[in-house]
Amino acid sequence: MRITDYELFAVPPRWLFLKLETSNGLVGWGEPTIQGRLETVQTAVDELVSAYLLGEDPLEVERHWRTMYQGGYYRGGPILMSALAGIDHALWDIKGKHYGAPVHELLGGQVRDRVLVHQWIGGEDREAIAKEAISRRNQGYKAIKMNATAEFRALEPPGTVERVRKRVATVRDAVGDDLYLGVDFHGRVSKPMVRRLVETLESYGLMFIDQPVLPEHSGFLSTLTEQTSVPIATGERFYSRYDFKPLLVEGAVTVIQPDVTHVGGITELRKIATMAEAFDVAVIPHCPLSPIAFAATLQVVLCSHNGVMQEQDLSFHDPAESVGLQYLDDPETFEFDDGYVSCPTEPGLGIEVDESYVREQSRADVKWYNPVWRHEDGGIAEW
The missing domain is CATH 3.30.390.10 (Enolase-like, N-terminal domain)
Structure with a gap:
């Protein structure tokens, strides 16, 4: 062959x-x-x-x-x-x-029967975010992630910090203490403000704070981790085991979030997860992408002891409304129940791509660029 x-x-x-x-x-x-x-x-x-x-x-x-x-x-x-x-x-x-x-069998076999998935919720109005969080809980999700803030200046007054706290508090009050709640800083917050924000959010029982600083400032993470009980996570903008190695050696994070589409695929993600296990660091892969990326990630998480859950944005609770699941021959390929996706049994990635639909959709002009944000003085802000 x-x-x-x-x-x-x-x-x-x-x-x-x-x-x-x-x-x-x-x-x-x-x-x-x-x-x-x-x-x-x-x-x-x-x-x-x-x-x-x-x-x-x-x-x-x-x-x-x-x-x-x-x-x-x-x-x-x-x-x-x-x-x-x-x-x-x-x-x-x-x-x-x-x-x-299935690929996970070739990687050594599964260590779990199903994988917990978390769902992102968006928006700026805190009451609207809380309603979406309740909706996701009612749809069967047990874990959600939200953004902490939009653009954030290098120094902010107490009122801005308080608005972030209220956003998180409103969502936590809405869904209660039995739901996992992650907060994504998205690298938008400067080092001087990160410590203040993390301290402000510490009482809300967060499953993690994601990307508290940009990857280029990762040397600060070990200091931050020592000063808080909140699990600190990063990794979606890291590209190999060599990027993650210093974080693990320095005890800088308690959760890593490698992305199977950016770290060299299944081969490297598996090695990163194994390396992190030696440091008692959890793996929650980043994956707001198509069912191909989700299926590839799932194969690794199924056979990694420290793969505690994974991200998705595919609306598993209702495949008919999912943009991504339409790229599969069977949009109901992934069995979703009680916040978990079950172990796939079909060969390979466990999915069958609808090639005719892919070809049809590829006729569209796909030109997507992330927004460029600016502060009120015209200076560029982190998106």
Whole structure:
């Protein structure tokens, strides 16, 4: 069996899908997405597949990963690792289908039967956010995540901090103490303000505070972790085990959130999770993407002892309303019950992509860029 061809599909809302074909008819799907840079990562996929994969045996996943990563003098970073990630998903999908087994079985087998998932809730008005949180709880979710704030200046007065507290307090009061509640700072808050905000939110029983500072300021996280009882999380803008290593060695975080579309795929996510387990650090992968990325993430979480839950934004409670699940032959592929998604049993990633629907949707002009925010003085703000 050899890799013979590939296709890339940019589809709404902001995703890139890879179809990898083989000489015996097996097909693998992957998601080499990097939001807002689809054309750039598409070029990187073209270069990697053309230079290293065509004509090769798709079953040698580790060999191909090392070659595509280590074969380049310049390596790592969001573009190359996201391109490598989508290719890796597709190779594992092919390998699972070849052996008639889900990927998690090839990785050693499951350590749990189902995986808890968390759902993001958005908006700025705190009463509206609270209503959405109640709605999600009633739909069966046991864990939710919300943003702490919109744009946030390097120094803010007490009233701004109080507004953040009230947002979180309103949601916690609305859903009670039995729901997991995460708060995402999104790297919007400066180091001088982070300590004050974390201290203000400490009494609300948060499951974590995500990205309290930007990745380039991660050296501050160990200090922050020592000063609070709130679990500190980061990782969605990290790209390999080498990025996570100093955080683990320094005891800087209690939760990491690698993204299977940005850390080089299933191969690297599995290694990151195993490395984190040695430091008693939980893994809650970042995954606000398509069912391909979700399925790839799920395969790793199922066989990782410290994979306590994972993110999703696919409306599992009602597949008919889900934009993402329509890309599957069966939108009800993932069995959702009581806040959990059950262990898939089908080979490979455990999903069947509706190729005709993908082709139809790829006719759209998919041009998505994240907003550029500015403070009232015109200076750029973190989004």
